Amino acid sequence: MRPFLKWAGGKTRIVDRIKEVLPDGRRLIEPFVGSGALFLNAEFPRYLLADANKDLINCYQQLQSGGGEYIGRCAAYFTPANNAADAYYALRDRFNATVDPLERAALFVYLNRHGYNGLCRYNSSGGFNVPFGRYAKPYFPKDEMVAFCRKAPRCTFQVAGFLQTMDAAEPGDVVYCDPPYVPLSSTANFTSYNADGFTMESQRALAAKAAEVARRGVPVIISNHDTPFTRTIYADAHDLIGFEVQRHISCDGANRAKAAELLAVFLGSPLPQHRSAAVTSPAEFSM
Numbered sequence: 686m687r688p689f690l691k692w693a694g695g696k697t698r699i700v701d702r703i704k705e706v707l708p709d710g711r712r713l714i715e716p717f718v719g720s721g722a723l724f725l726n727a728e729f730p731r732y733l734l735a736d737a738n739k740d741l742i743n744c745y746q747q748l749q750s751g752g753g754e755y756i757g758r759c760a761a762y763f764t765p766a767n768n769a770a771d772a773y774y775a776l777r778d779r780f781n782a783t784v785d786p787l788e789r790a791a792l793f794v795y796l797n798r799h800g801y802n803g804l805c806r807y808n809s810s811g812g813f814n815v816p817f818g819r820y821a822k823p824y825f826p827k828d829e830m831v832a833f834c835r836k837a838p839r840c841t842f843q844v845a846g847f848l849q850t851m852d853a854a855e856p857g858d859v860v861y862c863d864p865p866y867v868p869l870s871s872t873a874n875f876t877s878y879n880a881d882g883f884t885m886e887s888q889r890a891l892a893a894k895a896a897e898v899a900r901r902g903v904p905v906i907i908s909n910h911d912t913p914f915t916r917t918i919y920a921d922a923h924d925l926i927g928f929e930v931q932r933h934i935s936c937d938g939a940n941r942a943k944a945a946e947l948l949a950v951f952l953g954s955p956l957p958q959h960r961s962a963a964v965t966s967p968a969e970f971s972m
């Protein structure tokens with residue numbers, strides 16, 4: 686199942702890798718759900734899906750409650766006349782002005798498919814400011830929205846910071862965390878700020894919270910770039926699994942064809958004192 690939204694850092698290409706290490710459980714918790722590539726492809730009785738982005742969660746809640754009616758409302762914006770710069774900027778203004786959650790959610794899908802690179806960016810006053818994307822014929826993801834709808838009755842969606850969501854985890858849950866990536870360049874690793882406002886301190890706080898949640902008996906998987914920094918902050922994990930994925934990284938300057946990904950696996954059991962991470966290849970790893 687493919688997500689219906691384009692989303693930076695979407696995990697569609699590595700879903701199978703994540704599923705190899707994902708334990709079974711009563712409920713899957715995703716504190717950084719984004720476009721939801723993992724939950725759409727992993728079978729759990731229930732899901733707690735959270736993100737700090739209010740528009741994203743509003744969109745999911747409208748789809749959950751509105752179903753086909755909401756999908757029809759989104760589809761109505763996908764016309765040849767609306768695939769033009771002036772129409773896009775008028776609809777972007779309407780999105781920024783409206784206080785109607787349903788209209789905002791329907792326009793969110795239009796902006797996601799007509800805006801530049803499917804980006805979701807806001808200015809300092811909270812206005813959505815992504816420029817027009819100039820696509821020949823933007824795709825309306827009807828089938829993907831219908832598939833999402835089928836899973837939605839088992840889902841709870843919430844706007845929350847990751848610490849709040851992870852504090853809700855109980856034995857029987859499984860947590861998958863896909864935070865904004867740490868920067869790849871080593872110089873950037875020494876600054877405390879990245880473009881998403883997710884700082885290196887946030888990355889450390891997430892790693893510490895994962896270890897704490899695991900000590901409460903809940904397994905936690907975190908994905909991120911494989912860098913010396915991430916290997917250091919995930920040192921309490923039971924396993925660190927590194928692998929390469931084919932990907933275009935435009936912000937990296939050199940347009941590298943492959944990116945090194947890391948999965949940190951914190952098993953849901955008490956950790957021995959001062960245990961350092963074992964590093965295994967995917968073939969050696971088993972749950």
Ligand SMILES: C[S@@+](CC[C@H](N)C(=O)[O-])C[C@H]1O[C@@H](n2cnc3c(N)ncnc32)[C@H](O)[C@@H]1O
Binds near residue numbers: 845
């Ligand atoms: C890498 S994306 C997740 C990608 C997702 N797994 C997918 O397949 O599309 C990271 C997400 O973290 C969210 N986020 C950023 N800071 C956050 C925070 N402090 N708490 C919760 N979510 C946050 C962003 O809104 C974004 O959706």
